[in-house]
Amino acid sequence: MKSIELNNVTASLGTDEQANFVVSNLTWQVTSDQHWLLLGGNGAGKSAITAVLLDQANIVSGTRSCDFERTEIVSSDLQKQLIAAELLADQDDISDGKTSPKLVSELIYQQSSPYFDEQLCQQLITGFAFAPLLKQRLRALSTGETRKLMLIKALSNRPELIVLDEPFDGLDVESTELLNTILADLSTSMTMVFVLNRLDEIPAFVSHYGYVSAGELQHQLATPDDKQRDDLFKLLHLEHTDLTIPNKDVAHSAPEFNEPELVRLRNAMVSYSGKVIFSHLNWTIKARQHWQLSGKNGSGKTCLLNLITGDNPQCYNNDIKVFGFQRGSGESIWQIKQYIGYISNALHMEYRVSISALNTIVSGFYDSIGLYQKPTQIQLDIAMQWLALLGLSELKNTPFTQLSYGDQRMLLIARAMVKHPTLLILDEPCLGLDEANRQRVLLLIEKICAAGSSTVIYVNHHAKDKITGIEHYLDMADFR
Known part of the structure; x- marks a missing residue:
């Protein structure tokens, strides 16, 4: 059984000179027979913790070990990076012609994993009605279409572990239903870590829950019962509530x-x-x-x-x-x-x-x-x-x-x-x-x-x- 183990890790995100976020006291193990959901308020550090999990942060202290050889992530940060790279390519093309922006189809197939699953890729392209977009450039895509692009590429690479940070953001109802079905099918062969804000989007196969606050993974629940899960959801409700004290009588x-x-x-x-x-x-x-x-x-x-x-x-x-x-x-x-x-x-x-x-x-x-x-x-x-x-x-x-x-x-x-x-x-x-x-x-x-x-x-x-x-x-x- 493969795993990623983090032991008492403190890590920072950003440059060495200026850390944008600090993750503290992180002890966490994700094994190949688990599917995790991270909950927490906006700015709690959920995405930062997944960055530490995937070795995309600066570990200050503690240890990280990983048996997974193939990992992927779908997130808003990755989406921003793709768009930034496309903007840079556009600038180069205008200034001296060095770089030509790639088509969407090229972005899907470039740097593909040796394990790339062409059949799954076509299933996603068809299900997402994505074929007419393959000859477009990235900047022509909407937010939801860009999210579909990242999902197609990441899932088709058949990673052993994938982090799905708000994967349903920007998707219409039909695309959300399709993605849920495909993720359920893949859950027997792929370990998944979800970051979600909407409770109605939680896949049924999620086995482990974590609650994040102030850069710390404060609660870890394996196969929680209804009461434990309910308590976490109530905590999440408070995290997302802008408190306005009700009027007095x-x-x-x-x-x-x-x-x-x-x-x-x-x-x-x-x-x-x-x-x-x-x-x-x-x-x-x-x-x-x-x-x-x-x-x-x-x-x-x-x-x-x-x-x-x-x-x-x-x-x-x-x-x-x-x-x-x-x-x-x-x-x-x-x-x-x-x-x-x-x-x-x-x-x-x-x-x-x-x-x-x-x-x-x-x-x-x-x-x-x-x-x-x-x-x-x-x-x-x-x-x-x-x-x-x-x-x-x-x-x-x-x-x-x-x-x-x-x-x-x-x-x-x-x-x-x-x-x-x-x-x-x-x-x-x-x-x-x-x-x-x-x-x-x-x-x-x-x-x-x-x-x-x-x-x-x-x-x-x-x-x-x-x-x-x-x-x-x-x-x-x-x-x-």
């Missing part, structure tokens, strides 16, 4: 708070039975200033949050100002909480009512576990917008208790956000989640930070776990 939204300082703690201390959890802690949170709060178990993260929310009675023994209220000045707990959206693992455990996914989000308007009031049409419309954002529209009537753990967590975050809180506290939001669902939650947090409608406090164990958009850090181990 003016009658049930957090009041406006326009002061720059949201929270201020001076020399805060919490102790129980003579044991000091933390002391001499100073912390100021300003509007749109997103924070990551980290620390090991027992370090006092939740105690600190409860000083802010008023759920810890020691808040009255400390110098704390929250949303313009000095603690202990006669304010009620609800005057504080009206500004706060909150999610924690404890809340998730308590949310055991069997209401629908839609009503779970609606319950956020009333800060209730369950829904005990008739929602307005505006609230239902806003909740549907959140479901669409999360890729959960089809589950709107599914009881909360029947949803996957990851879907439940996403709904609870939407529930916390639905009132556009001034401060959104996410206390260990990834606790209990598998890796794909953890990535979904982190990506949603990134998008909420970018939207700028709420100030975010993200709480976790590990200070090294960074989220784009969060630039302020409080570690309970060294806050002094």
